[in-house]
Amino acid sequence: MEVILAIAIGVLGGSGVWLILRPRTFQVIMGLSLLSYAVNLFIFAMGSLLLDKEPIVTPGLAPTLENYTDPLPQALVLTAIVIGFATTALFLVLLLASRGLSGTDHVDGEERE
Amino acid sequence: MTDAIEHLMPHLLVAPILLPMVTAAVMLLLGDRRRPAKQVLNALACLLNLALAVALLLWVRHAGQQAVGVYLPGNWPVPYGIVLVADRLSAMMLLLTAVLGVASMAYASGRWDRAGVHFHPLFQMQLLGLNGAFLTADLFNLFVFFEIMLTASYGLLLHGSGWPRVRAGLHYVAVNLLASTLFLIGVAILYGVTGTLNLADMAIMVPAIPEADRGLLHAGAAILAIAFLVKAGAWPLNFWLAPAYSAAAAPVAALFAIMTKLGVYAVLRVWTLLFAPDAGVSAQFGSAALVWIGLATLAFGAIGVIATRHLGRMAAACVIVSSGTVLAAIGFGRPAITAGALYYALGSTLAVSAFFLIIEMIERSRASDETPLYVSEVEPEEAFAYPVDLMPPPGVNLDEDERPLIGQAIPAAMAFLGLAFVACALTLSGLPPLSGFVGKVVMLSGLLGAAEVDGHAVQVATPIWTLMGLLIGGGLLTTIAMSRAGVRYFWAPQGRPVPRLRVAETAPIALLLLLVGVLAWQADAVLRFTTAAARALHEPGGYIGSVVAAQPVPSPVATGKGGLRR
Numbered sequence: 001m002e003v004i005l006a007i008a009i010g011v012l013g014g015s016g017v018w019l020i021l022r023p024r025t026f027q028v029i030m031g032l033s034l035l036s037y038a039v040n041l042f043i044f045a046m047g048s049l050l051l052d053k054e055p056i057v058t059p060g061l062a063p064t065l066e067n068y069t070d071p072l073p074q075a076l077v078l079t080a081i082v083i084g085f086a087t088t089a090l091f092l093v094l095l096l097a098s099r100g101l102s103g104t105d106h107v108d109g110e111e112r113e
Numbered sequence: 114m115t116d117a118i119e120h121l122m123p124h125l126l127v128a129p130i131l132l133p134m135v136t137a138a139v140m141l142l143l144g145d146r147r148r149p150a151k152q153v154l155n156a157l158a159c160l161l162n163l164a165l166a167v168a169l170l171l172w173v174r175h176a177g178q179q180a181v182g183v184y185l186p187g188n189w190p191v192p193y194g195i196v197l198v199a200d201r202l203s204a205m206m207l208l209l210t211a212v213l214g215v216a217s218m219a220y221a222s223g224r225w226d227r228a229g230v231h232f233h234p235l236f237q238m239q240l241l242g243l244n245g246a247f248l249t250a251d252l253f254n255l256f257v258f259f260e261i262m263l264t265a266s267y268g269l270l271l272h273g274s275g276w277p278r279v280r281a282g283l284h285y286v287a288v289n290l291l292a293s294t295l296f297l298i299g300v301a302i303l304y305g306v307t308g309t310l311n312l313a314d315m316a317i318m319v320p321a322i323p324e325a326d327r328g329l330l331h332a333g334a335a336i337l338a339i340a341f342l343v344k345a346g347a348w349p350l351n352f353w354l355a356p357a358y359s360a361a362a363a364p365v366a367a368l369f370a371i372m373t374k375l376g377v378y379a380v381l382r383v384w385t386l387l388f389a390p391d392a393g394v395s396a397q398f399g400s401a402a403l404v405w406i407g408l409a410t411l412a413f414g415a416i417g418v419i420a421t422r423h424l425g426r427m428a429a430a431c432v433i434v435s436s437g438t439v440l441a442a443i444g445f446g447r448p449a450i451t452a453g454a455l456y457y458a459l460g461s462t463l464a465v466s467a468f469f470l471i472i473e474m475i476e477r478s479r480a481s482d483e484t485p486l487y488v489s490e491v492e493p494e495e496a497f498a499y500p501v502d503l504m505p506p507p508g509v510n511l512d513e514d515e516r517p518l519i520g521q522a523i524p525a526a527m528a529f530l531g532l533a534f535v536a537c538a539l540t541l542s543g544l545p546p547l548s549g550f551v552g553k554v555v556m557l558s559g560l561l562g563a564a565e566v567d568g569h570a571v572q573v574a575t576p577i578w579t580l581m582g583l584l585i586g587g588g589l590l591t592t593i594a595m596s597r598a599g600v601r602y603f604w605a606p607q608g609r610p611v612p613r614l615r616v617a618e619t620a621p622i623a624l625l626l627l628l629v630g631v632l633a634w635q636a637d638a639v640l641r642f643t644t645a646a647a648r649a650l651h652e653p654g655g656y657i658g659s660v661v662a663a664q665p666v667p668s669p670v671a672t673g674k675g676g677l678r679r
Contacts, residue, residue, distance in 0.1 A: 020291065025283070032290050039294045039301075046305035072304070076253055080297055083260045087293070090267055091286050098283050101276045107287075109280050 005045055012038035023112075025095045025105050029088065036084040040077045047073030118172045125172070126184035126197045128165050129207055129244040132158060137237035145230050152222050155233040159211070159218045162240060166204070166211035173204040174642065180649070181659035183250075188665045192314040196663065198250035200656055201646035202455070206247045206371075206378055209459060212628060213371050213466050214240050216621035220470050221364035223618040228273040228362060235272070238265035239368060246375055250660055251311045252300045252337075255379065259296065259344070263289050266372065269365045270357060281353075281360040288353045292343040299337025306330045313660035316386040316653060320393035331398055334387060338380060338399065345376025346436050348410040354433060355417065359425030363473030366428070367466040373436045374462055381443050381451075385650045386657070390446070400446055404576045407441025408583060410434075415587035418594045424472040424602075427594060428465060431541050434587055435461035441580050442556050449559035451647035456640055457552025460632050464540035464549065467625035471533050474614060474622075475602050526614045531603045536626045538595035543588040548632035553584055555640060 012034050019031025047070035055071030057063045095105075102109035118125065136158040140151050173180040180201055187194040199207070218236065226232040242262025249255050267289075270282050304310055306326050307318040322330050343350045354373070358366050380403070388398040414433030421427050435458065442454035536547060543549040564577045632639055649655055 020287075028287055032287070032294075035291075035294050039297045042298060043301040046301040072310070073301070076297075076301070076304075079253070079257065083257070083264075083293075084290075087260070087264060087267075087286070087290055090264065091283075091290065094267075094271070094279060094283050094286055097279050101279055107283065109276070109283075 001049055001051070002045075005041060005049065009038050009041045009045065012041070023106055023108075025098060025107055028107060029091055029095060032091065033084075033088060036080070036088070040080055040084075043073050043077050043080065115171060115175050118168050121168070122172060123182050123184040125165065125168060126182050126199050126248060127186055129162060129169070129211075130197075130241060130248065132162055132165065133237040133241035133244065137234045137241065140234040140237065141231075148227070151233040152226065155218055155236060156222065158237060159215045159240075162244075163208075163211040163215050166208040169199055170204045170208050173199065173201050179655050179659060180645075181656050183659055183663040185663060185665055190665050191661055191663050192309050192311050194665075195254050196250040196311060196313075196660060197248045198313075198656070198660055199248060201642065201649055202378070202381070203247045205455070205459070205642070205646060206374065207244060209374070209462060210240065210243045210247065210371050212463070212625070213368055216466065216470075216625050217364040217368040219621040219624075220367065220618050221362075223615050225273070225362050225364050229271075231268065232272055235265045235268040236368070238262075239269060241265075243371060243375060247378065250313060252303065252315075252383075253310045256293075256296055256300060259375075259379075260293065262372070262375070263293070266369065269368070270361050272365055273362045277356075277360045281356040284353050285357040288343060288350075292340045295336055295343075296340035299333050299335075299340060302329060302333025303337065306333060311660070312383065312386050313657040316389065316392070316657050317661070319387050319395055320391070322395075324394075327394060330395065334383070335399065335402075337383065338403075341376045341379040341383070342406065342440075343376070344372065345380060345440060346373045346410070346433050347376075347406050347440060348413040348433075348437070351410065351413070351433055355426050355429040358429040358432060358469075359423065363470050366425075366469040370432060370462050370466040370469065373432055374439075374458060377436055377439050377443070377458070380440065381650065384443075385446075386653050389653050390651070391654075397446055400444055401576070403444030404441050404580070405444075407437050407439070407444055408576065408579055410437030411441055411580075411583045411587055413437070415583070415590045418587075419590045422598075422601075424475065424598060425469075427598060428468045428472055431461070431465050431468065431591070434541075434591065435465060438556075438584065438587070441576075441583075442559075445560075445563060445577070446651060447559060447563055448644065448647040448651050449562055450556055451650060452640060452644040453552055453555030453557075453559050455643040455646060456555060456632070456636075457549065459639070459643075460540055460548030460552055460629055463625045463629050463632070464537045464547075467533065467622050467629075468537040468541065470618075470622050470625075471530060471537060474530055474618070475534075477613075527603065529614065529619060531599075533622050533626055534595075534599055534603065536629065538592070538599065540629050542591035542595060543584070544592065546633060548629050548636070549588075551633055551636045551640075553588065557581060557584060 016031045016033075016035030016038055019027045019034065022028065022031070048065045050069045053067065053069040055069050055074065057068060061067045098109060099105050104111055106112070136154060140154060143151055169182075172182065176182070182199040184197040185191070185194055186197060214236075221232065221236070239262055242258050242260075242265055245258035246255055246262060249258055267282065267286050270285060271278050300310070303315065306322060306329050307315045309315050309318060319330070339350070346354045358369055361369060384399065384403070388395050390396050411434055414430050414435075414437050417430030417433060418427055421430065438461075439454045439458045442450045442457075445451075539545075540547045540549040543553040560577050560581050564574055
């Protein structure tokens, strides 16, 4: 599972970085989205990777990360998703405004030809 | 007075967060129609915010050596719940934010708040983010408050719309979204290594980190620092800053002056806590990097000041100079230098903020049509009546016309703008008698002290001498650039219409510059305060101890005092 997760984070992060470096605004916003997915998975990976474990302490089991999954990264990811979603929506509005005002979808608002 | 404040503690700590939040919510409910009501509400909230900041500062000043107020918003014991902490540095930054808030709000109420929708709620949200970030004591809340502040700043930057703002805003948002992902990566790594998000708790964990994890800890801290440095406008992460700040509406830019200081504050707070001198192997990790990044930023900003003729970009370069100076100075990790840097930060932030406001007024006089298109209603009231009959008709060269130059009154508006400009120039370039000079002298004497102590350690001496040279050289470049701009805008112009200034717009500039003057006048008291703040920062034992010792309020059921009775 660790390998799959690591590959997923790597592929998402790599594609995201590549897209952010592209000159079109739509590519940049896709890159930012992919990068935020990679970061969200990364936060999960920094907690603990366990299958079939609950983040709730039950009597009789020692409250360590062997028996429970860490609830905090899940809360962090949730917050990060919400914030990322809102800011990406805002960026989308800006992107459209920029497209409308400049007539091009280049990130600088002018073609470099 | 102090008794009343003592009585309100520690609940006073959460007030600077709740107040703008509630105000913004009420304003959103009011809708976009009732602007006068929102204007009044915004003014009241800003003034109340100022009162809260002053109260917190007074409390911190009178609380003695261990001036650390701790508040547990969720009433959970410390490493588990979120914590708000006000120490000297937080209280100082809160007060600075509140002052800039009042000034910028007053200026905006002149006419800028009508240039677009939702100015007032966004303004309060920005204050909420700033106040929260200065008060919070755990990393993830810092992220949340950073995001609140940034999201509001995206809206404020676009206030007034127009292509330059949209274009600058596009870059600004993209850079900050990237910085936010780095922030999250840094927080996640630090959480993975230490198992906590509470900064004080993390500081306790750091010396005991196993050797295998130490590289990861340092990597996490460095990634986090990059996110902070983007906000602080550190070179080479600051290319977004000049276009964004010079494109923003004047009152917005004036408030944005504090945002770079928030980045510097975050670096200072996290770095001094995690890598304190007694943090074992990790002690002072990244100190050299911080110093050199600060020096590069300072040099970049100083060159930027002299390289541009556009006043807005010059002010943005001044912002970069100021944050580079502070970054380089705190990187040495010496209380004496940090104290000077904090004092300098206060003065330069106030001056830069005033400078942004002055620029808009100067530019206004250059516009051929004095009433901009975006303002729906302009009242014909004026702050300064200027003697109309003494004004030369437009386009007349006084010398060739052989009219006597003696006895010609300078229009009061131009006199005010000119004096304010001179005050800004003196503060930003660090010339006496204003606070920029005092701050630089304190930093230089601290640096000299450090150089003497470390006379043998060459690797420390080089950055010390570089910073001294850059402080003085940067001041010289700023002086040259400012004099050039002053000559161009105040002495050379012929036949330009005198800008119409209103009391609501001149008062905030006067207030900011008056405070710069007060900083210089009360330099001893302020410096004693910043010295205590710097000492507490570099010996974070008091901070950590106070946070860890904070006890949740016992449940009313357990104590038998009240609670729900059936």
